[in-house]
Amino acid sequence: MVASPLPSFETSPPYRILHVFRAPVGGLFRHVVDLARLQAAAGHQVGIVCDATTGGARADQALAELAPALSLGVTRVPMRRNGHPSDLAALRAVARRAEAVGPRVLHGHGAKGGVYARLAPTGRAAIRAYTPHGGSYNYRPGTALHRLYMGAEAMLARRTDVFLFESEYVARRHRSFVGEAGGLRRIVHNGIGEAEFEPVIPAADPFDLLYVGELREAKGLPVLLEALARLRARRREVRLLMVGSGPDSEILRARAASLGLAGAVAFEPAQPIRPVLARGRIMVVPSLAESLPYVVLEAAAAGQPLVATDVGGIPEIFGPAAGDLVPPRDVGALTDAIARVLDEEPEDRRARFAALSASVKLRFSMRRMGADVLSGYAAAFQARSTPLRPLPARTGVAGTA
Known part of the structure; x- marks a missing residue:
């Protein structure tokens, strides 16, 4: 798995993109903020769904500054860090927002955002992208929590059109503990600005x-x-x-x-x-x-x-x-x-x-990161439209192993 060649932002078709994640804090939040700005500048329509209970005044300010780039708006609903019965209410809220904006791309970030983005019902026209950010992949192998989370990831992989791993490390962990099920896989390193x-x-x-x-x-x-x-x-x-x-x-x-x-x-x-x-x-x-x-x-x-x-x-x-x-x-x-x-x-x-x-x-260029994410979306749409080809007939001498 390698990062894709660097395409021009301007040649990508315009998408309606809804980013779903839990906490508007830390590196994951920065990653989404940078992507949203890059995608909006490239002519895409972008929105965010995230937690309403974390981040405090710094998150409020960051989202307010980002708002001009978010033509699909910001939706904040309570989301718990760990599994909880309230997850069903949060999932319904994500589904309602997706139904309202009709995204072509539902992009989940982190374990909780990945669950919501991949379980929320969408039309056949939409693809589901997932960027893990460590999290559940970092539990010690063999522990009960690790087995639980990797089992959940294996189930959700079948509802994933494209994985956009931010590091080779997480991609290796996924391959080792989740397997090969699911959609396309790309490594898109985090990027920073000049x-x-x-x-x-x-x-x-x-x-x-x-x-x-x-x-x-x-x-x-x-x-x-x-x-x-x-x-x-x-x-x-x-x-x-x-x-x-x-x-x-x-x-x-x-x-x-x-x-x-x-x-x-x-x-x-x-x-x-x-x-x-x-x-x-x-x-x-x-x-x-x-x-x-x-x-x-x-x-x-x-x-x-x-x-x-x-x-x-x-x-x-x-x-x-x-x-x-x-x-x-x-x-x-x-x-x-x-x-x-x-x-x-x-x-x-x-x-x-x-x-x-x-x-x-x-x-680790920010522009490269943004371009590779869009390239991953485009590849997932292409895979959707390309029918599976039949396997070639076997050749060889009858009776040989």
């Missing part, structure tokens, strides 16, 4: 380390706090800025205090990443599981020094530099990796991460 490759001017008195993202244990944050404690035990006066929100924020604050780090760690709410990058010398991404995180793309594009774990699609971002990644859950390896970057000669460090930025610029 402005994100502009260098960031460091702030005065920056923190030594920076984390940006959800405050969840699955992001490896207890490991990061342990690594910080070890660095300070080596008489390094290292400080950490953690920017984000999440369900484990109070647990993490308590953990920092128990490690004697109360004065060495600052917690701040979620905010735009570019100004935050200026406030840290090294970005640390200690995740235990990921798909293709935007935070790594954004930091790498800006030439920000990075220490990250070897999980999910992060090696795809690092490319030839993937050998610099560290194993997840390994406090010692993370501590040593951070120390190496801190001790590196400034010119060497700058050159190394400038090379990573240049590599990312070649491989």
Whole structure:
């Protein structure tokens, strides 16, 4: 599975596209916002259905700014993160919206959005696209939850015209645990814009380390706090800025205090990443599981020094530099990796991460992402209109095996 050749947006037929996803937060939301803008600019009619209970004021503002590009509007209904009887009401709401706007493309994002988009009844003229964003694919194989979610994915695959995987990692997980059922498969890496490759001017008195993202244990944050404690035990006066929100924020604050780090760690709410990058010398991404995180793309594009774990699609971002990644859950390896970057000669460090930025610029273009998604839609419509050909007759000598 490889990304398709880059077509011109203008040559694609106009579509009515309805994007369905749960939470208007994080990388998944950014992906949908970028796609919606690109698709609207290319002449397509675009709408969104998402959760009404998450995202807060930042989501409200982002959706308001996006509204001029959404000729099919924004519909927000309550959606739970995990399975719940209220899912039936949400599915009915998605179905009503699809019936009202008559999309040619119903595009689900993430596990919950993928369920709604693929189960909502549509006419034969519509195709169903699905972009997983890690989520259910990241559960540990063999666990009850993993078997449950992969079984659901196998059932829903038969109602999918085209899979648009954001990383080779998730595509491999799908093939291994779901199988080959369903429609076409494409890998469409997340992409970022030209402005994100502009260098960031460091702030005065920056923190030594920076984390940006959800405050969840699955992001490896207890490991990061342990690594910080070890660095300070080596008489390094290292400080950490953690920017984000999440369900484990109070647990993490308590953990920092128990490690004697109360004065060495600052917690701040979620905010735009570019100004935050200026406030840290090294970005640390200690995740235990990921798909293709935007935070790594954004930091790498800006030439920000990075220490990250070897999980999910992060090696795809690092490319030839993937050998610099560290194993997840390994406090010692993370501590040593951070120390190496801190001790590196400034010119060497700058050159190394400038090379990573240049590599990312070649491989993760926002325009390429938008074009490949439209190409995936077009291929799915083509597959719908092409009848299956009979298998060729066998040839050979009678009686041979």
